[in-house]
Amino acid sequence: VQLQASGGGTVQAGDSLRLSCEASGRVPTSIVVAWVRQAPGKEREVVAAITRSGLATSYADSVKGRFTISRGDAENTVYLQMNTLKPEDTAVYYCAANEGWGNIRRPTGYRYWGQGTLVTVSS
Numbered sequence: 001v002q003l004q005a006s007g008g009g010t011v012q013a014g015d016s017l018r019l020s021c022e023a024s025g026r027v028p029t030s031i032v033v034a035w036v037r038q039a040p041g042k043e044r045e046v047v048a049a050i051t052r053s054g055l056a057t058s059y060a061d062s063v064k065g066r067f068t069i070s071r072g073d074a075e076n077t078v079y080l081q082m083n084t085l086k087p088e089d090t091a092v093y094y095c096a097a098n099e100g101w102g103n104i105r106r107p108t109g110y111r112y113w114g115q116g117t118l119v120t121v122s123s
Contacts, residue, residue: 001025003033003114005095010120013087017119019080020072021095027052030099033078035069036107037091038116044107047093050078051101058104063089085121092116 007019021033034049048069049058057069068081082089094117096110103109 001027001031001097001112003095003097003112005093005114005117008093008117008119010122011085013085013121013123015085015121016081016083017085018082019093019095019117019119021078021080021114023076023078023097027076028099031097032099032101032104033095033097034104034110035078035080036094036096036110037089037119038094039088039091042091044094045091046096046105046107046109048080049104056101060105082119085119087121087123090119090121092118 002025004022031052035047036044037047038044047060050069054071066084070079095114097112098110
């Protein structure tokens with residue numbers, strides 16, 4: 001499975017941004033796709049995850065109510081809509097994936113990783 005993330009940029013606090021992740025290759029039906037971020041000097045954090053069907057999602061407490069993960073019309077595309085961005089959301093955001101719903105809240109639970117896309121939120 002190959003993952004391609006895009007959509008990062010520099011915005012001001014309170015603004016919105018949407019990230020996109022496209023999966024290609026042999027994508028299993030059981031795949032779970034997540035957005036994982038890493039801020040400077042901090043450990044990676046699983047921000048949100050979604051099943052291929054889109055019927056199940058999970059969010060970190062730090063983004064609940066502000067971020068929404070969703071699937072595109074093409075099943076292999078996943079979006080992360082980020083609203084009311086805060087300076088503490090500044091990080092490199094990675095698209096990650098794994099088969100099955102186990103360990104979805106831990107970065108170590110993901111086998112496949114795309115390149116990161118930088119999100120910078122200025123105050």
